[in-house]
Amino acid sequence: MQIIEAIEEMQRTSTFFRRQGKVISFVPTMGYFHEGHLSLMREAKRRGDIVVVSIYVNPTQFGAGEDFEKYPRDFERDKTLAESVGVDVIFSPSTKEMYPEHYQTYVNVEGVTEKLCGASRPGHFRGVATICAKLFNIVRPRVAVFGKKDFQQYVVIKLMAQDLNMDIEIIGMQTAREASGLAMSSRNIYLKACEMESALSLSRSLKMAKKLYDQGQRIAGDIVSEIEEFISKHPYTEIDYIKICDTQTLEGVTFIEKETVLALAVRIGSTRLIDNYVFGEELPVPA
Amino acid sequence: MQIIEAIEEMQRTSTFFRRQGKVISFVPTMGYFHEGHLSLMREAKRRGDIVVVSIYVNPTQFGAGEDFEKYPRDFERDKTLAESVGVDVIFSPSTKEMYPEHYQTYVNVEGVTEKLCGASRPGHFRGVATICAKLFNIVRPRVAVFGKKDFQQYVVIKLMAQDLNMDIEIIGMQTAREASGLAMSSRNIYLKACEMESALSLSRSLKMAKKLYDQGQRIAGDIVSEIEEFISKHPYTEIDYIKICDTQTLEGVTFIEKETVLALAVRIGSTRLIDNYVFGEELPVPA
Numbered sequence: 001m002q003i004i005e006a007i008e009e010m011q012r013t014s015t016f017f018r019r020q021g022k023v024i025s026f027v028p029t030m031g032y033f034h035e036g037h038l039s040l041m042r043e044a045k046r047r048g049d050i051v052v053v054s055i056y057v058n059p060t061q062f063g064a065g066e067d068f069e070k071y072p073r074d075f076e077r078d079k080t081l082a083e084s085v086g087v088d089v090i091f092s093p094s095t096k097e098m099y100p101e102h103y104q105t106y107v108n109v110e111g112v113t114e115k116l117c118g119a120s121r122p123g124h125f126r127g128v129a130t131i132c133a134k135l136f137n138i139v140r141p142r143v144a145v146f147g148k149k150d151f152q153q154y155v156v157i158k159l160m161a162q163d164l165n166m167d168i169e170i171i172g173m174q175t176a177r178e179a180s181g182l183a184m185s186s187r188n189i190y191l192k193a194c195e196m197e198s199a200l201s202l203s204r205s206l207k208m209a210k211k212l213y214d215q216g217q218r219i220a221g222d223i224v225s226e227i228e229e230f231i232s233k234h235p236y237t238e239i240d241y242i243k244i245c246d247t248q249t250l251e252g253v254t255f256i257e258k259e260t261v262l263a264l265a266v267r268i269g270s271t272r273l274i275d276n277y278v279f280g281e282e283l284p285v286p287a
Numbered sequence: 288m289q290i291i292e293a294i295e296e297m298q299r300t301s302t303f304f305r306r307q308g309k310v311i312s313f314v315p316t317m318g319y320f321h322e323g324h325l326s327l328m329r330e331a332k333r334r335g336d337i338v339v340v341s342i343y344v345n346p347t348q349f350g351a352g353e354d355f356e357k358y359p360r361d362f363e364r365d366k367t368l369a370e371s372v373g374v375d376v377i378f379s380p381s382t383k384e385m386y387p388e389h390y391q392t393y394v395n396v397e398g399v400t401e402k403l404c405g406a407s408r409p410g411h412f413r414g415v416a417t418i419c420a421k422l423f424n425i426v427r428p429r430v431a432v433f434g435k436k437d438f439q440q441y442v443v444i445k446l447m448a449q450d451l452n453m454d455i456e457i458i459g460m461q462t463a464r465e466a467s468g469l470a471m472s473s474r475n476i477y478l479k480a481c482e483m484e485s486a487l488s489l490s491r492s493l494k495m496a497k498k499l500y501d502q503g504q505r506i507a508g509d510i511v512s513e514i515e516e517f518i519s520k521h522p523y524t525e526i527d528y529i530k531i532c533d534t535q536t537l538e539g540v541t542f543i544e545k546e547t548v549l550a551l552a553v554r555i556g557s558t559r560l561i562d563n564y565v566f567g568e569e570l571p572v573p574a
Contacts, residue, residue: 105450163392
């Protein structure tokens with residue numbers, strides 16, 4: 001496995017592989033890998049000849065007062081894990097090179113970024129779209145694999161790639177979960193033992209929503225109310241949003257028809273967690 | 288010469304050439320070619336194996352009340368001229384395909400677009416950067432050639448390519464001029480005969496600035512005042528801006544040192560013209 005830090009070396013390496021007719025598949029990450037990341041890398045392996053994984057905690061997608069500084073990092077462990085699933089190249093650039101002095105170009109996916117997490121984290125998706133545009137230009141993949149735990153991010157990147165005519169297939173993978181149902185996230189490490197039961201209220205509430213939907217409930221507001229009540233009963237919880245919306249536009253819906261997602265963001269103590277459920281899909285969460 | 292309208296066909300064609308190891312050089316235009324465009328195409332020919340020219344009057348770079356509808360178009364003439372200088376592919380997409388319903392992604396080069404023409408034409412450079420990002424992704428050139436008559440556009444695109452790590456060399460070519468000194472522009476066709484003498488005040492004022500500079504004048508404000516007075520004496524003129532600024536940041540300067548450009552935009556009747564002079568360079572304008 002190759003470790004590359006310089007942008008130009010990564011570009012040269014990608015050009016070399018592409019000239020050989022190799023398909024590059026790409027998994028952009030902020031590191032601190034869990035099973036969710038590894039499942040993306042395995043999918044990338046299935047879809048390409050050369051798997052490139054970037055590890056970069058991107059400052060422009062963190063707001064003031066967010067957890068950029070304390071975001072967990074463990075490069076040595078990440079290397080071992082990436083190698084274990086057959087990653088070919090880790091690209092791990094420096095901020096000095098990614099955002100040099102006088103950096104001033106940003107990519108904005110306008111409509112869809114104003115909703116859900118975009119409303120609570122202004123500028124977040126501008127940072128996400130920009131770093132992905134940059135990484136795509138550096139790595140030049142044919143395929144890029146994202147986790148659907150960050151559902152809005154997946155929608156934003158898919159739209160960006162389509163709108164800007166990037167010739168890249170954007171793949172979304174199901175959320176990896178702990179046996180408890182908790183959606184895997186690098187941020188779970190922030191959770192205190194006493195908060196764990198409250199953290200589980202997210203995935204459990206999705207399970208409740210699924211059950212209501214399976215029983216025939218189609219009124220979005222009714223499902224949201226039940227979930228809201230359920231989560232609020234747990235200590236340490238502070239709901240940021242609970243929304244049922246169209247999976248493409250992320251516009252809120254009144255009635256659940258097809259292609260609808262329940263998305264939520266809840267603060268558990270000082271940790272902000274997100275999770276989502278696309279109606280009609282499976283949901284590996286214990287009842 | 289090949290004419291391509293579909294985005295996917297252009298991407299396929301570019302991929303085909305790149306796989307053969309050919310260097311694609313690219314000239315994005317809004318058509319209605321004059322000698323300035325042809326000089327860009329000739330330069331592209333020198334720098335690449337395959338010259339692609341796009342012809343697309345991009346709606347997102349025109350503001351409300353600007354000349355999008357009446358912008359001159361003559362595809363048949365453009366084809367003949369492009370063929371005469373050895374262009375290999377004309378890419379001429381439809382707005383339906385470039386900006387489909389629900390289009391929402393824009394590229395913004397933030398600092399440098401707020402000055403000069405960016406101040407008078409809000410949103411203009413967002414449109415320019417976005418269409419260039421799209422065209423670059425579709426055509427995938429190694430080299431792209433721009434005219435320096437649109438100096439700020441050249442600066443914006445160069446910064447965008449650099450910031451977003453596009454692996455594209457951005458070349459700026461000297462402004463092509465009529466024998467009279469008038470900077471060539473597709474918009475010159477709007478000028479009435481009675482306005483021509485006034486239109487020439489732009490290039491003549493640059494010549495004045497060059498003369499003052501050559502005589503040792505280094506105080507930006509003094510040069511601007513003289514030019515302002517000179518242009519204002521002409522009928523039909525309305526000055527939008529006359530600025531002396533750094534060629535990289537486009538920040539105004541007080542003293543002319545190195546890498547400084549005099550940029551101006553003047554309305555002649557209903558036609559908005561721009562021109563510029565980088566101090567220290569040649570200027571083929573009759574005295």
